[in-house]
Amino acid sequence: MPGASVERVEISRSALVHNIREFRRIVGRKRLFLAVVKANAYGHGLVETSAIAVAEGVDWLGVNSVEEGVALRDAGIGVPVLVLGYAPLGVLEEAADRDLRLTVYNRETVRRLAALAARSGRTVRLHVKVETGTWRQGVVPKDLAAFVRDIRKHQGLVVEGLSSHFANIEDTTKHDYPRLQLECYRTACRELEAAGVSVPMKHMSCTASTILFQEPEFNLARVGIGLYGLWPSKETYLSSVLEKAEPPSLRPVLSWKARIAQIKKVPTGAFIGYGCTYRTTRPTVLAVIPVGYYDGYDRRLSNAAHVLVKGRRAPVRGRVAMDFFMADVTDIPGVKLEDEATLLGADGRERIAAEDLASLAGTIGYEVLARINPLIPRVVV
Ligand SMILES: Cc1ncc(COP(=O)(O)O)c(C=O)c1O
Incomplete structure (x- = not known):
């Protein structure tokens, strides 16, 4: 990125x-x-x-x-x-x-x-x-x-x-x-x-x-x-x-990406994040994502959503905090500091759709998109 x-x-x-x-x-x-x-x-x-x-x-x-x-x-x-x-x-x-x-x-x-x-x-x-x-x-x-x-x-x-x-x-x-x-x-x-x-x-x-x-x-x-x-x-x-004879074909326009802020090795049995809502069941590698509900990443995605790293799904572990959340990259080899995590959008063959996050958060795609903090830079690609 x-x-x-x-x-x-x-x-x-x-x-x-x-x-x-x-x-x-x-x-x-x-x-x-x-x-x-x-x-x-x-x-x-x-x-x-x-x-x-x-x-x-x-x-x-x-x-x-x-x-x-x-x-x-x-x-x-x-x-x-x-x-x-x-x-x-x-x-x-x-x-x-x-x-x-x-x-x-x-x-x-x-x-x-x-x-x-x-x-x-x-x-x-x-x-x-x-x-x-x-x-x-x-x-x-x-x-x-x-x-x-x-x-x-x-x-x-x-x-x-x-x-x-x-x-x-x-x-x-x-x-x-x-x-x-x-x-x-x-x-x-x-x-x-x-x-x-x-x-x-x-x-x-x-x-x-x-x-x-x-x-x-x-x-x-x-x-x-x-x-x-x-x-x-x-x-x-x-x-x-x-x-309709021919429904329109629609292509998602927005992707949301972040740099990984830390890669962290966590032992079996460790509690992740506020409220200790997730406990590891194996030696785990976590990616710390510097994005939280202030940015518009809904707290209801805690322990529920995935992000994409190197084209693979990494599950969100623990609660989404104001400015951070953690994702499990144990099964994705070679993840480094500042590698890209895709919160919304496509990476390789995988895609996280706004509708996916919406259904996990109990809302609609409109809200997922409209809530993304306007202070985050928008870049036309
Ligand atoms: C008055 C008005 N017109 C049109 C629209 C567009 O609706 P949609 O995003 O479903 O196309 C909206 C959206 O809420 C609206 O409030």
């Missing part, structure tokens, strides 16, 4: 480009393609990932916060950026200054934006979120027409889009609930149009819905996890295989 850091996250440009092309094939050219790069691009590095996505022809980027949008602008990225999360009242001015699109659903936000647009003469483009059954962000359909009309009264505020978000595609192969949400969204759009209000952009999709549903009425697709080479879930993969 070149460089001086004890660990690094490698981003495979070719895998990312491959996944983007797979989704462009599905999204087509008539719809805009928004890459969701929130949460540090699902752990892949906000700016590094966005630059590749934009160079590959992605039309829009989606972030969670104004802060992330500002980081994109500071990096010289000029494509439309939609803030999907909550923009606190105190950062609305900055969002407008940096030409970020905002997702809105609170009247107070609209009042503040109207005042700043009037004061500055700026145009602020808004995407109104419709509540269709996720009960997270959004305006309930019965209030939608009044909410949109109210925004349009203000010079400088433009309702550019109408968005919503699915609650339950990934967890099941039965898609009644998202179909109900789609129907709710369609009804809200029809009612809005009947009230004489038309909004140019409509979007509701995520990776799973982009793969599984025909979405002719949407003119923008928001794709996150699939770009990073993960299926949203086993259920989505299964649905896709059963229902």
